[in-house]
Amino acid sequence: MKIEEIIKSNSPISIEKRTVLNIMFTQNVVAEAFNEILKSFDLSVEQFNVLRILRGQKGKPANMCVIQERMIAKTSNTTRLVDKLLLKGLVNREVCEQNRRKMEITITEKGLNLLAELDPKIEAHEKLFGYNLTPEELENLNNLLEKYRTI
Amino acid sequence: MKIEEIIKSNSPISIEKRTVLNIMFTQNVVAEAFNEILKSFDLSVEQFNVLRILRGQKGKPANMCVIQERMIAKTSNTTRLVDKLLLKGLVNREVCEQNRRKMEITITEKGLNLLAELDPKIEAHEKLFGYNLTPEELENLNNLLEKYRTI
DNA sequence: TACAAATTTTGTAATTACAAATGAAAATAG
DNA sequence: CTATTTTCATTTGTAATTACAAAATTTGTA
Numbered sequence: 014m015k016i017e018e019i020i021k022s023n024s025p026i027s028i029e030k031r032t033v034l035n036i037m038f039t040q041n042v043v044a045e046a047f048n049e050i051l052k053s054f055d056l057s058v059e060q061f062n063v064l065r066i067l068r069g070q071k072g073k074p075a076n077m078c079v080i081q082e083r084m085i086a087k088t089s090n091t092t093r094l095v096d097k098l099l100l101k102g103l104v105n106r107e108v109c110e111q112n113r114r115k116m117e118i119t120i121t122e123k124g125l126n127l128l129a130e131l132d133p134k135i136e137a138h139e140k141l142f143g144y145n146l147t148p149e150e151l152e153n154l155n156n157l158l159e160k161y162r163t164i
Numbered sequence: 165m166k167i168e169e170i171i172k173s174n175s176p177i178s179i180e181k182r183t184v185l186n187i188m189f190t191q192n193v194v195a196e197a198f199n200e201i202l203k204s205f206d207l208s209v210e211q212f213n214v215l216r217i218l219r220g221q222k223g224k225p226a227n228m229c230v231i232q233e234r235m236i237a238k239t240s241n242t243t244r245l246v247d248k249l250l251l252k253g254l255v256n257r258e259v260c261e262q263n264r265r266k267m268e269i270t271i272t273e274k275g276l277n278l279l280a281e282l283d284p285k286i287e288a289h290e291k292l293f294g295y296n297l298t299p300e301e302l303e304n305l306n307n308l309l310e311k312y313r314t315i
Numbered sequence: 316t317a318c319a320a321a322t323t324t325t326g327t328a329a330t331t332a333c334a335a336a337t338g339a340a341a342a343t344a345g
Numbered sequence: 346c347t348a349t350t351t352t353c354a355t356t357t358g359t360a361a362t363t364a365c366a367a368a369a370t371t372t373g374t375a
Contacts (some may be wrong), residue, residue: 014310015310016306016310016312018207019215019234020217020234020236021222021233021234022190022220024220027287027307028291028294028299029287029290029291029302030287030290031306032232032294032302032306033194033198033290033293034236034303035305035306035309035310036187036190036194036292036309036315037194037195037236037237038188038236039187039191039193039238039312039313039314040187040190041186041237041308042313043188043263043313044185044188045239045321047184056282057329059330066171069173069174069175076354076355077355077356078353078354078355079355082172083170083171083172084170085185085188085189085192086188086192087192087333088196088331088333089330089331089332090330090331090332090356091355092355092356092357093330093331093356093357094330095229097329098237105228106270112340112353112354113189113338113339113340113341114325114338114339114353114354114355115339115353115354115355116354116355118191123190133185136178136181136246139178139180139181139183139184140180141315142180142183142184142312142313142315143179143183143312145312145315146308146310146311146312146315148179149312150308151179151183152179153304153308154183154186154305154308154309154312155167155179155182155183155186157297157301157304157305157308158186158187158190159165159166159167159186160296160297160301161190161293161296162189162190162194162298163165163294163296164292164293164295164296208361208362210362210375216353226321227322227323228323228324229321229322229323239364239365240362240363240364241324241362241363241364242323243323243324243325244324244325244362244363248361263321263322263372264369264371264372265321265323265370265371265372266321266322266323266324266371267322267323312357
């Protein structure tokens, strides 16, 4: 469905405006499907992203700055996100001995197990959307997006 | 900058996962720039979108359902969004005489003036991002996004 | 009338935004 | 070399927003 139909616009829209709307709308569709999966695991998208970042550290602890800079949405309140994950026993948090300003966050066994359980569902979700596109088209889409946001 | 560098991933990412991340991240970049513009006008993106929807009605009032279905992010609380716009005098709200369950929302002169003032700034923002892409590439990006989200 | 559907509002808990505050380390001045 | 200032890293306060479900109101219908 074209973006014009979705927002039910009857006047013509410039290609630039159309692109912004398309990006916003598409992200929304993907994020909502994402949310749907995570909801049954009582995780928000941001909490899930933090867990993934921590798993990517492969045992090496991450401090708050590192987590923040790797998040997709930089605006989230990392402290309180980690608080929530702590309460659920999905991460550990301790003061860094070398620099006591920093926190060392690691993912727990429970956190890793949760991610392992989620992995196939997330992967299916990711593949579902690309389904109508050939690998070349997907590659093309990625390149265009990258180029698009580079100002 | 490639999405792998942004999230500082050292392990390979599937093209499907890469696409999801790219869409999420790009939307975030665009939305933040958007927000930056609207902030000085004391408007949130959603409030702005509601105003645009109302302007698109060309005088014809819109009820809450209509507004909701045309919004990019369907999840917002339309009642309270409109409340805020009412407080600022940017919209009018009255009960529909034909069906008293419905509300008739219209944009005020003040709302139209605000949009008129914003228009060139928003347009510049939209054009800024597409700048590195030819019109054909933009067209292509739109088509790919549309195809991508169609499941 | 009584019941179901449509439309909007409200309650309230969780999350986000943004600025200010805290605490620790590093740099600088006397 | 100690006191002071600046910078870094994180947390906290609080107001605004969002999420989600329940409630309220009006309409249509058996």
